[in-house]
Amino acid sequence: MESEGLRVCRGWSARCPLEGTTNVQGRAAQRQHATFVHLELAPDARGDGRDADEAADAVAGLLSAWAGD
Secondary structure: OHHHOOOOOOOOOOOOOOOOOOOHHHHHHHHOOOOOOOOOOOHHHOOOOHHHHHHHHHHHHHHHHHHHO
């Protein structure tokens, strides 16, 4: 995702302002030893359009890669 110019923060390796570990979903995932993906999208990457399609493709590729590990 970084190679596509997106800003990526990995909460397990660095402090991120929005790493999803203090919210209800993050805590529930932690209790279940599950991976929790907290995704923030710019307004242009939501809904329809080229930016949204590119964001969806990037996230799908990331999750597919993680599932294969």
